[in-house]
Every structure is written in structure tokens, then in C-alpha cells.
Amino acid sequence: MNITINRVLCILGLFLSFGSLAANKLEGVRIWAAPESTRVVFDLTAKPSYTQSTLVAPDRLVVDLDDSQTKLALDKIANNSKLVKRIRLSKPPKKGVLRLVIDLNRPVNANLFSLPPTEPYGNRLVVDLEEKGKETRTIAAPSESARDIIVAIDAGHGGDDPGSIGPSGLYEKKVAFEIAKRVQAKLDATPGMKAVLTRTGDYYIHPNKRSELARKHRADLLVSIHADAFTSPEPRGASVWVLSMRRANTEIGRWLEQKEKHSELLGGAGEIIQNADNEQYLAMTLLDMSMDRSMAISHSIAGDVLKELGKVTPLHKNLPESASLAALKSPDIPSILVETGFISNPKEESQLKNATHQDKLARAIHSGVLRYFEANAPADxxxxxxxxxxxxxxxxxxxxxxxxxxxxxxxxxxxxxxxLKSDTLRIGQQLVIPKG
Structure with a gap:
């Protein structure tokens, strides 16, 4: 009898052990703060099952993780966010649920989603918080006096997104940001030029937001900086990419469906078009003209930057390439993506972390951009x-x-x-642009 009871107890103990092993564990919390948004990342041992709810007075976001537990001291988490006051545990609605409360400093829009393991991270639950009302901000009208040419410098990846990782553990996001800051400094030191960074620290910005930030700053050009990678260590060299025609046409179609964006994209003409359904063909014509202009400029600048890069580093591609890249999805703004080298190549990884080489790359990008705008300066x-x-x-x-x-x-x-005797032009022809 005693033997039977002992066996039953052992079996129950095994079930309890398996149950505790099956529970998801919250092993880490990271907060990545951008100027107007914040990303909170919960590191877990398994794919999360969760629910969320928002509470007011005071503002809170409640996240319930099913079958989960943690031993973390949440009050020790580094937090430099203007939106998040603190993250704490609260009494769960039922046994086995881990209730996390994000106390907020102001109302936010929250977007939650899970991510599968990707080096160097495991399973994650991501919480993107954006301050309500920020998306409606507008930029003041440009001055009538002569202006600086504005270049938006986009350092790829950031925050919870490290980008590609080199053999020694170098993160692409770090290389991109260091080179971006150097390009910014060189442009700001050039009379008549001004640079703005899409991100000013180690935080994540959605690809859609990057071109929107460039547009809000009325940028004449968007330069996105990255480091390439491949599954083998052999590929090497820099390359420059532009938006593919197929992707550009897709984005044009999306814009035509969003009438509220016509004014933003077309200036004063958009106010008329967005209120006249029978004039959609006019919107399409104007957007097509904008796309043709920006894509032609992009190709020309890409060629100039590629020539300069070839003076300081090997080239992976001798001519600009086109692709459907997330960072290049704004056919109204001339945009290029610079792959500064292969971080997966041990030799180039070593160079990419070197400050002197970073400065050479930044100087090449600056020289290529300046060469174009000196020859094709906007009239104003x-x-x-x-x-x-x-x-x-x-x-x-x-x-x-x-x-x-x-x-x-x-x-x-x-x-x-x-x-000109005719309207026929040849590629490379120099035209004098008279004052408007």
C-alpha cells in the first residue's frame, strides 16, 4: 500500500515538474526610447500567448502573459523613455498568468506583436508605443529666402534590431550610425548644405517612418546607410541601391488610394485634387512626374557616390542597383541606399569598425552628394x-x-x-538653368 502511494506521489511530482518546465519565463525587459516613441521588448523562453488592455486615469497598458513566470526585479530596468514611467507586476486575473503593467506618462497608441528567435535574441514580445497626436504635427512653410539643401541621413536598423552581425560580433546598426554621424558632420560643415538624422540614438524606427521623417524635414535627398552580409564570408565591397520601378509604382498606387496624403505629397495642388474624385487622373499625372524626377535624380546621385566610394574601398557592384527595399519606398524624394561593405567578410568587418575607414566612407558619400548638387542646385x-x-x-x-x-x-x-532647337536631350548633357 505504501509503495503504491509513493509511486503515485512520484508520478504527481513528475507532472508538476513538467508543468513548471512548460511555463514560459520572462528573462529580460529592454526599453528603447526614440524622441516621440518607445519600444519595450520582453525576452521570453517560448512564444508568448498574451492579451492586452488599456486603462486611463492614470494611463496604463496591461499585458497578461499566459502560463508565464519571472524572477526579474523590474524596478532595476534601465529606462530613458519619456512615455514609460515604469514597468511593474500586478495581481493576475487567474493562476498561471503573469500580469505586467506599463505605467505611462501620457496617452499612447500601442502595437503589440511577437517575434521568433533571431540572433542574438530569443522569443520576444514587442510593444511599440507612440504618443497620441504626434503623427498630426506639421512642418512650418519654407522661407522665401535662399535655403540650404537638406539631406536626410538614415542610419539603418537600431534598438532591438541589430541588423547583420559580423564574425566578431560587430552590429550593423552601430556601423551605420557611426558613419551616418560622420556624413552629417561633413554636410553641416558645407555652406549651403544641412543634414538631419532620422535617428539620433540607438532606437528602432519603422521603415515607413524613415521616409516620412525625411518628408517632414523637406529633404532634397534621403541617404540610407547599411552594411551588407551574406551566408559565406567571401563576398566583399560597397554598393549603392535605388528604388525599383516596380516598388515605386506600388507606392504611387497606395498614395492615390490615400486622399488625405495628396496635399502632403503635392503641395497646394493636393488640396484641390483631394476634394474632386473626377480629377484622380490629374493626381496620377502629377505623382508620376514627381516619381520620374526623383528616380532620375536618385540614379545620378547613386552613380556619383559609387564613383567616390570606389576610390576608398572595393566595389561589389560597379553600377547602381535597383530593388524593392524597405528603406527606399518614397518615390517623391530622391533616395539611395549605401551598402558600405560586407560585415560578414572578416577583413571588411575589421575595416568597418575602424574610425579612419569610417571617415573615408563618410567623405566619399559626402563628396558624391555634393558633386551632384553643385552641378544641379535647386533654383531656390x-x-x-x-x-x-x-x-x-x-x-x-x-x-x-x-x-x-x-x-x-x-x-x-x-x-x-x-x-535648344528641339526637345531631344541626351544623357550627360549639361543644361544651364536660368533664374526662375
């Missing part, structure tokens, strides 16, 4: 004013109408300034 820019009249090098896909629209002048004025 300080660079154009200094030279009296600006010049424009004809790129693939450009026409007289596209170039005239870019500089805000008439086709007739452009013809007269260049003594």
Missing part, C-alpha cells in the same frame, strides 16, 4: 544663388518638362537659355 538654394545660375546634368528618363518642373521654370525659358 544657396548653392544656386552663389553661382548665379545653376547647371543640370541630364540623367536617364529626364525630359525638358521634368527638368523645368524641378526648377520651377517654363519649358520655353529652358529652351532659350540653352539655345
Amino acid at each position: 538654394s544657396l548653392l544656386a544663388k552663389r553661382s548665379g545660375s545653376s547647371k543640370h546634368k541630364v540623367s536617364r528618363g529626364e525630359s525638358l518638362s521634368v527638368i523645368a518642373a524641378q526648377y520651377g521654370i517654363s519649358i520655353t525659358a529652358l529652351r532659350q537659355a540653352n539655345n
